[in-house]
Amino acid sequence: MPSEFELIRRHFGKPVQHAALGVGDDCALLALRPGMQLAVSTDMLVEGRHFLPTVAPQRLGHKALAVNLSDLAACGAKPLAFTLALALPRADEDFVAPFAQGLLALAAEHDIELIGGDTTRGPLNICITVLGEVPTGQALLRSGAQVGDDLWVSGVLGDARLALEVFRGTVSLSESAFEATRSAMEMPQPRVTLGLALRGVASSAIDLSDGLVGDLGHVLQRSGVGATIKLAALPRSAWLRDVAPAVQRECLLAGGDDYELLFTAPPSRHAAVQAAAQQARTPVHCVGRIDTGSALRVLDEAGAELPQTWRAFDHFSA
């Protein structure tokens, strides 16, 4: 069995190209360009909470980095580098090799590199910290939403949750529909390019990890505003559109694991939002507006207000 050091060197030991110093010393060293702030985010993934034991290691490697890049995207930050801490039940090359492959492929897509980390034996746990840069003062924050702003989301919502319901046995889908939703759950595409394009356009942003209602709640709370969402306007896939209305609602409003961007912008920037979306080749939809007060109202297809029964996915109360 290869040792920890050897296993890591073999699969993660690529020499760094941008960073001043990468894996193998006590710290990694990184330079920031003048006028830039560092953006930092850390996410920890645990089996049974953030992924199912059935996920292919390559997809898990992708997802572990993707959910972190999604946080940078929500801030409009350009990814620079990341660290990886990994607890593994055993030094299992059959896991580590494809895991590294999936992770490093996504890293290469975003032109970022692994600059350090840690490996230990323990119950499977993946902790990634991403580092990015954003021009000082230009980061997209949760606190910037203004009354009267339009509320936008990228992509489609609810597919990851729909796949989870198939795994749970509460919904059945055709094989092709299941594969598509499963890809949404296991291989989310972080909206980094859209986040960059929205700098100077969006007034606030957050990435959708815990479900629309819960994550929008963070924006409302931080911005001191309320909002109205139109259920009919929420973008959804053909397969989600085919399932029972109650399941659709749950997936759209409280799905989680979407990793789309939810953002606000003044109506006067409507064309600028569309231009940013086009530049990023990412579809966006206007799904509501920011109101006075602090309430979140969800209107059904007939324009009637739904009772407020959804809440954020809370990892300790689920």
Add this chain to the structure above:
Amino acid sequence: MPSEFELIRRHFGKPVQHAALGVGDDCALLALRPGMQLAVSTDMLVEGRHFLPTVAPQRLGHKALAVNLSDLAACGAKPLAFTLALALPRADEDFVAPFAQGLLALAAEHDIELIGGDTTRGPLNICITVLGEVPTGQALLRSGAQVGDDLWVSGVLGDARLALEVFRGTVSLSESAFEATRSAMEMPQPRVTLGLALRGVASSAIDLSDGLVGDLGHVLQRSGVGATIKLAALPRSAWLRDVAPAVQRECLLAGGDDYELLFTAPPSRHAAVQAAAQQARTPVHCVGRIDTGSALRVLDEAGAELPQTWRAFDHFSA
């Protein structure tokens, strides 16, 4: 039972003072001063590997941050901020409150702040990423040791391992000696001030986390040199001096969890090393020298070479 968000806010939700933006958004934002490089290190702690289930949560909070700060110390970097990702079996305030207290007390000592992170339910796992700054080009690296350099260590070695042996039942100590060694194991003091004072003085440095022989091996390999250590010169506590010679050797050479600095400097900088140690109020001892070749030789009290039976603590082969 408090929710995840509430638990975190209650115990970790101090507003940031230095960072541009702290806990509560998708990313934290941090400015670097001109001429500085960012130093980054990530360590993951798992029960049974890095700490025993008997450790008090307050001490565990201290240790989790201390081992990370020790990496910055080894680079001569000034700590700025850190992120914390925490997997907990349940939202247990009796654990989180003292854990946060121990962690934030050490953070306050070093004038750094928690700027972000993640909490989830799962087998206990603590992952911290520390961020520091170092003037460009001045970081202490593992690769800088030169033939003829003196080899130095800070503090004393082996006490943490000695405490572990007591827990394992292979050694017995008086109650006061046990408490002292247990503190060494559970409350290591990162040598941050010494690391800063050694910039421009030491030619290489590493922190001792896996044991002297193993960690020195990293320096030798990266620097392309060999070394000779004199066993008699290794600094040790009064209680370690009292135990059987074979246990002493094991604790000194392969103990692990020391979190002292191992560094090299040319003999011409002897006085400068002493001055740095005095400035940092940290004892240092010269324990050997850097040789040509690639071998690590350990000389016993009579000057005879010991057989090479120690190796780094490898988390997957232990």
